[in-house]
Amino acid sequence: MFRRSGERSGRVPAAVQHSRTATRSSIPNPASAGGKRSDQPGICDPLTPQAQAWIAELSQALRPYVDGAYVNVPNIGMQDWETAYWGSNFSRLRRIKAHYDPHNVFQYDQSIPPASR
Structure with missing residues (x-):
């Protein structure tokens, strides 16, 4: 399932195995946290x-098993998100954003800002 470059093993790392258990056991039921979640x-x-x-x-x-990050689930606490999400394409994407969305209408905390002209 997960491989480092050059590895042939299809074994799932122990940390990921642990995370599967953690999802069921360490995150409490919303009902136990006051009964109602925020809207x-x-x-x-x-x-x-x-x-x-x-x-x-x-x-x-x-x-150790991945390079980059999954852009469709933004992580506000991530350091260097520009490189993690977009890699070496970030500068080029900023130029494209400046052309198609110069006023940054389509934006959120970790969206690509338009390049300065």
């Missing part, structure tokens, strides 16, 4: 800090 994800949600800690731990465990 706005991440805002006043008692599960958010625990979920973010779990994501950070799993990301560290997977680091």
Whole structure:
């Protein structure tokens, strides 16, 4: 399933095996956290800090097996997200963004900003 470059083994790393167990056992049921979750994800949600800690731990465990990050699930706490998401394409993507969206209408915390002209 996971391989380092040149490895033939299809074994799942122990850290990932642990994470499968952690998803079921370490993140509590929303009902046990006051019975109601917020209508706005991440805002006043008692599960958010625990979920973010779990994501950070799993990301560290997977680091030897992956190169980059999954852009469709932004991680606000990620350092150097530009390189993790876009690699060497970031500068080129900024120029494209400047051409098609110069006023940065389509944006969020980790979206590609338009290049300065």
